[in-house]
Every structure is written in C-alpha cells, then in structure tokens.
Amino acid sequence: MTTARVWFITGASRGLGRAFTEAALAAGDRVVAAARDLAPLADLAEKYQQDLVRLPLDVTDRAAVQEQTARAVAAFGRLDVVVNNAGVMLYGMLEEATEEQVRAHLDVNLFGAIWVSQAVVPYLRAQGSGHILQVTSMGTGGGFAAVGLYAAGKSALDSIGASLAMEVEPFGVKVTIVQMGGYDTGLFTTGTTATDAMPEYAPLRARLAEMWGDEAGPDPSTAAPVIMELVDMPEPPPRLIVGGASYDIVQQMDAERTRTYRAWESLSRKAPG
Template sequence: MSRVWFITGASRGLGRAFTEAALHAGERVVAAARNVEPLADLAERCPDHLVRLPLDVSDRAAVYEGVERAAAAFGRLDIVVNNAGVMLLGMVEEATEEQIRAHFDVNLFGAIWVTQAVLPHLRAQGGGRILQVTTMGTGGGFPMVGMYAAGKSALDSVSEAVAMETEQFGVKLTIVQMGGYDTSLFTTGTTMTTPDPHYQRLRDELLQMWGDDAGPAPDTAVPVIMELIDLPDPPLRLIVGNASYDLVQTDLEDRTAKYRAWEHLSRKAPG
C-alpha cells in the first residue's frame, strides 16, 4: 500500500519538489501551505493521491485541526515533512520584536506544533517517519541570517530530544540539514530589516560574497530524500548537498581547533 505524506510548505521550493516526487512514486500526499493555489496543477493530475490543505503553521490550533484533517484524508500518516520556513534577513540589531517573533513562530514553533500534533497518530499506528528540514548552517550564527540560524538550531535541539523520546514507539526522526538550494526563500519567503547605516560596509561585503547564484534546483535534492525515507535505520542528522557537506566539516574542524586553543583555560574550572 502506498504511504501517506504530510508536507508543510508544500507550494514552493523544496516542499513542492518533495510533493511531486512522492506523487511520482505513487504515494499519497497531504500538501499543506498558506496558499495552496500553486498546487492546482498537481491536484488536477493526481486527484486521488493529493489533498491540498490551507494551513498557517504558526497557528497552533489550526495545526492541530489541520493534522486531524490530514490523518482523516487517507486514514493514516506515514511520513511527516516539517518543511515550512521563512527568512528574516538583516543584522540582529536591526530586527524588530515583531519581525523576530513572527520568524520564530514559523521556523521554530510551527515545526514544534506540527510535531506535537502528529505524534499521537504515529504512536497509535506503531511508527512513522518525521523529517525536520533545517539547514547546514545550524552549527553557528552568521551575519544577516542570525535569526534564521537560531530558529533552525533550536529546532535541531528539540528534534534530537523528540527522536530519543519517541524511538520507543517506532518513530524514526531525521534532521535534514539542507544546503543552499534555489527555493525562493530569499525572495518570496524573505522579510527584510530596515538597514542601519552602521552596518553598510559589512552588508556590502556579504552581498558581494553571496553573489547572484541561487544554488541548484530543489528537485536535485529529491533523490537523497527518497533514499532516506526508505532506509530501515535512518541517521539522526543528514547534510544534503555535496558542497555543503565540505563546508560543515570545515566549520567543525575550525570549531574544534578553537576549543583546543583555549583548553588550558577551560580545564581550570572543575565542572
């Protein structure tokens, strides 16, 4: 029997690519997004395998209601992909309280609400898969994307706890640390801070460093995800992206070297 996917942020970028891949594999999908109109073509092609679900993941009550509708649509949930996300782009000092809270409401709390809502269903049926889509940049902050990295880093930690808590129920969770893909996150999914002129030099340097390359198409990541969900013993964490893997390893080595450089001071405390 085909499996049932529940994918948030399914109308564009990686979510759309995962939705298309699951449908192509003969799976059934409940595709959730704030605006589900971009999924109309898929609904027309796969009317018996796709249910579009309008959903704002920042609304906890709506998430719980939406998950109940999703589980009822095909009778179960097998693969949950927490993919919905937004970007707050700007220096930390520039960000308003409203912007910060709205950002975390989607990227952190939205994923937590979905996780909480699906777990009773997965536990009752004896298992399932959860993919928590984060980023290869969760190892630390970086200028202009500090809030994004913070939300995804927090989700990493929460997800690791969930994985340990729910393994006993047959739930297998993987933190999918995506590299840079052309998902429109930096365009339609972005909120910009009001630039502070004190940071203009750094801002110019960063924009020049990033350039205009939006990264590879989202569907190039699909084969990895499709292989991942078929693994009987999947990893807790998986970096998705060849270049991203190298960057993460370099960052880890640099961080280890810096810890060791100050080991003599760290060891002066007994804790």
C-alpha cells in the same frame, strides 16, 4: 516498497516542499500538502486527483495545526512520512530587527515546527510507526551575519529534533534532522522579510553581497532523490546534510570549532564543572 506511503508536508506549495511533494507523488505515494497559499499546487491537484489532498494551514496557529493534522490523517487513514518544512527568512543584522519581526520569524520557523511535531506524534505513536523529517539547515552549527535569526530558529529545531528522536524511538517512530544546503527555493525572495538597513552596516552588507554573489543555488528538485532514498531506509540516520558542497562547508565549520576548543582547552579545564 510496495505499499503507497502517506506523506504530510508543510510548506508544500513552493521550494523544497513542492519538490518533495512532486517526488512522492511520482513514486506512487499519497500526499497531504499543507500551505498558506494552495494555488501553486493546482496543477498537481489536477494531475493526482486521487493521491493529493491540499490543506490550508498557517503553522503559527496551534489550534489550526491540530485541526488540520486530524484532517490529514483522516484523508488517507494514516501518516507515514511527516516533512516539517514550512519556513521563512528574516534577513538583517540583529540590531536592526524589531521585536515584531523576531517573534513573527520564530513563530514560523521554530514554534510552527513544534506545533506540527506535537500534532503528529500521537497518531504516529498510536500506529507504532512513522518517520518525521525535521527540515533544518546546514548552517545550524553556527550563526552568520544577516541571517543569524534564521540560523537560531533552525539550530533550536535541530536540538528539539534530537530530543524528539529519543522520546519517540520506543514507539517505533523515526526522526531525521535534514540539514538542507542552499537551494533555489525562493526563500530569499518571496519568503523573506528584511529589516530596515542601518547605514552603519553598509560595508558589511557589501562584503556579504560580494561573498554570496548572484548564484541562487541548485533547483530544489535535485534534492528530492536524496529524500526519497532516505525515507526508504529501514534504519534512517538521525541527521543528514543534503548537498555535497554544504557537506564540505559543515566539515570545515566543525573542524574550526574543534580547533578553537583545543586552543583554549587549558582555560576551560581551570573550572571543575
């Protein structure tokens, strides 16, 4: 592609958002990088003074999302790739989570992504082009202990992304649900809110710690080449698992779900619906 694309990336200051920002700039594209804390992007702003615009943004503030999206469009005149990436982690058992924690978590991971989608679609529809990447997770196929609310938000965004794809396809706008594998993004450290642990769940927590181990996952930069190849495609896939190990896990989960359905098919068919 000879013409520089314009990216709008939320959660751009760390993890995957930072990796995608670096890759896009290195490819000669221009980026509007949005995040609550812009300080970690200072080095890129110095290096790419003409091609990077930083915008402060809390995606839970719908009015601010609308305002900053307008500024993002004004910065370079258009948007070509929108990466709906901002996210946090709520770690803990469902019984432990407070109402405040649940609402705050979904405000970012679900509603924030909805506000961004609503804000960018009018511009992409008007220009008759664009590619929205809805960053979800390889775990959207089912919940898992201690991270169920994270999976819930990402699963909901997965469904919304599929619906959005149908809605904007007539206008020349593409949507890809990007199901990310486990990368060392800092999500489980700086991006995590933890519940107050109940002693009743101590044995389960110990099993989870043993199961997960200390491996943080590959560097987010290793996922960036896949995203760059994805946005180069004239007809991108509607959904993509990013990560070979994660691909295998998703296939196993899908196979297990199919086995369960088939095992209880006779009971399902007793109802006419």
